[in-house]
Amino acid sequence: MPDTGFLRQPQVLSFVPISKSTLWRRVHARTFPAPLKLSERVTVWRVEDVRQWMAQQGASSR
Numbered sequence: 001m002p003d004t005g006f007l008r009q010p011q012v013l014s015f016v017p018i019s020k021s022t023l024w025r026r027v028h029a030r031t032f033p034a035p036l037k038l039s040e041r042v043t044v045w046r047v048e049d050v051r052q053w054m055a056q057q058g059a060s061s062r
Contacts, residue, residue, distance in 0.1 A: 001015055001047060001050070001051065002047055003047065004047055004048065005046075005047050006036070006038075006044035006045065006046060006047065007044060007045050007046075007047055007050060008042075008043070008044055009023070009043065012045050012050060015050065015054070016050070016054070032053060033045055033046070033049035033050060033052075033053055
């Protein structure tokens with residue numbers, strides 16, 4: 001995963017082992033970072049937000 005930048009949905013799902021449906025369910029439940037709309041058809045997540053979420057998941061499982 002890059003240090004900064006944006007990830008599209010397939011890239012997010014390659015780093016986070018959940019389904020597309022679960023990803024959107026968590027976004028709507030606000031338990032996963034909200035995406036940004038760059039245009040009508042382009043939705044992205046900030047790498048920093050996804051990294052922080054992943055770190056929190058690791059910390060909460062300890």
